[in-house]
Amino acid sequence: MREQYEVKSVSWLDEFGTALLAAILGILLFLGSFVVLVWNEGRLNLATVAQTAVDLSAIVNPAKAQAKLVSVTDRITATTPLGDDRFLLPGKYVVVDRTVQMYAWDEERKTERRKQLDGTETQVTIYTYETRWSSNPEKSENFKYSQNHRNPPKAIPDQLLKVSAAKVGRYTLDMNSFSRLSERRASCDSTGFIAEWGEGGAIHLPQTGHLRLTTQNSRISGTAIRTDHYIFQGVGSPQTPQIGDIRVCYTVLPVNTQVTVFGKLNQNQITPYLHQNTPLYRLLPGTREAAIATLQKEHTMWTWIFRGAGFLMMWFGLMLTGSPFSVFTAAIPGVGAFIESFLMASSLITAFVLSAATILLAMLLHHPIALLLAIGVTVGTLLLFRRRI
Numbered sequence: 001m002r003e004q005y006e007v008k009s010v011s012w013l014d015e016f017g018t019a020l021l022a023a024i025l026g027i028l029l030f031l032g033s034f035v036v037l038v039w040n041e042g043r044l045n046l047a048t049v050a051q052t053a054v055d056l057s058a059i060v061n062p063a064k065a066q067a068k069l070v071s072v073t074d075r076i077t078a079t080t081p082l083g084d085d086r087f088l089l090p091g092k093y094v095v096v097d098r099t100v101q102m103y104a105w106d107e108e109r110k111t112e113r114r115k116q117l118d119g120t121e122t123q124v125t126i127y128t129y130e131t132r133w134s135s136n137p138e139k140s141e142n143f144k145y146s147q148n149h150r151n152p153p154k155a156i157p158d159q160l161l162k163v164s165a166a167k168v169g170r171y172t173l174d175m176n177s178f179s180r181l182s183e184r185r186a187s188c189d190s191t192g193f194i195a196e197w198g199e200g201g202a203i204h205l206p207q208t209g210h211l212r213l214t215t216q217n218s219r220i221s222g223t224a225i226r227t228d229h230y231i232f233q234g235v236g237s238p239q240t241p242q243i244g245d246i247r248v249c250y251t252v253l254p255v256n257t258q259v260t261v262f263g264k265l266n267q268n269q270i271t272p273y274l275h276q277n278t279p280l281y282r283l284l285p286g287t288r289e290a291a292i293a294t295l296q297k298e299h300t301m302w303t304w305i306f307r308g309a310g311f312l313m314m315w316f317g318l319m320l321t322g323s324p325f326s327v328f329t330a331a332i333p334g335v336g337a338f339i340e341s342f343l344m345a346s347s348l349i350t351a352f353v354l355s356a357a358t359i360l361l362a363m364l365l366h367h368p369i370a371l372l373l374a375i376g377v378t379v380g381t382l383l384l385f386r387r388r389i
Helices: 012-041 046-050 288-321 323-329 335-366 368-388
Strands: 002-010 069-077 093-115 121-134 159-162 171-173 183-185 193-195 200-203 231-233 246-254 258-266 269-271 273-275 278-285
Touching (some): 012 288, 012 335, 183 246, 258 288, 288 323
Antiparallel strands (some): 093 121, 231 246, 258 278
């Protein structure tokens, strides 16, 4: 770990100007939080849509399902071997996801603010530099002190590879329309993943971890070193890597894996289906029931992520809105810290109450039946209360 310091003095006038700009940003964040929360509760649940899909394995005449949303569950097949242009030999894979990490510098900054009696503020910023494996290494030019912390460009990019043609049972898949993964491995030395937001054609790879690399399925040359889960390349070693060294690992969808596909039946091909201007084209391992459960899990996860984002936008927005007031009281001993703590606590409570109320109201607005029931219960309660009076 390396630490470097930057000390600067900020006048009261500059600080107040910054606080005014922060207040404007706070108002925008506060108003934007309502947009995010209301939009989130009305998002289309793909799991609900997928439940309405015609199960091709359960009908006798597929011709009646033409141009409709369908699902098909069977083993996925491909006749062309798939590999990459680096280390993975062509093999019996339908999809290959290549994850590349580079050993790189990472910058973290922490600023301590010290108020002076004359209204000025002294800011001490501590820049900490550590080395770690990263899928998205920071650019050195963005560092405050880049002279001794140089990150070279990542030599090999991440890549999603697919066969040109594949089938699930008797049905051909439009592989070009699968443009992304619904989640990717976070690291070459863990089984964790990073969920990716977006609609459209997405593939959900099996949760089997990284492909085990052997002499039969991978090739190395020069200084490259093969381990069970990744291939290391660089001037260091897997145990003592150097800046710029990389490691490459793979997650795959093997041929003959049981999968479920949701999409539109177009002759004998499954293609993207458009529902309320939202494309639905998904490939997921397992049965139809397991695939729908995965879609529901995704929807629930992103619902709570956006709820959390809306709440944080509202909380930070309220705190920033009070910035000009805290500038006036910051220099008063004992009072400034109290006011700042009070603004933070009151903003937190207000944001929580408003977020919860907005979420509840949005849920009712987006679900008319629930709204009518709520109105009916409210009216009935008021009438009963009046009769008792």
